[in-house]
Amino acid sequence: MPSQRKPRLGRLPTNLTLTRLLAVSLLAFLAHASESARGGELTMAEFRELHQQLQVPADTPWRTIPWKTAMLDAQRTAAQQAKPIFIWAMDGHPLGCT
Numbered sequence: 001m002p003s004q005r006k007p008r009l010g011r012l013p014t015n016l017t018l019t020r021l022l023a024v025s026l027l028a029f030l031a032h033a034s035e036s037a038r039g040g041e042l043t044m045a046e047f048r049e050l051h052q053q054l055q056v057p058a059d060t061p062w063r064t065i066p067w068k069t070a071m072l073d074a075q076r077t078a079a080q081q082a083k084p085i086f087i088w089a090m091d092g093h094p095l096g097c098t
Contacts (some may be wrong), residue, residue, distance in 0.1 A: 042050070056063065068074035078085045 064078075068077060074085050077083075
């Protein structure tokens with residue numbers, strides 16, 4: 001009796017996976033195309049209003065700090081003002097998508 005392999009759950013055959021991927025891509029493209037055809041793009045007035053709403057106020061506390069991006073400039077300023085240096089160092093994507 002020949003052994004019949006059962007497909008593992010959660011894994012689709014390659015040709016079916018590619019077919020589904022192409023179908024989803026086509027649907028996404030058509031949805032975007034129909035949205036553009038209906039005039040789904042922003043007008044300049046809508047853009048200006050949205051841009052204004054997204055601006056952070058200048059008096060927000062973190063914007064009042066004179067941040068330095070060069071270590072030597074920060075060290076020189078800290079020594080002149082007798083203040084400590086706050087170093088923010090990280091490795092990876094800035095949004096944590098590593």
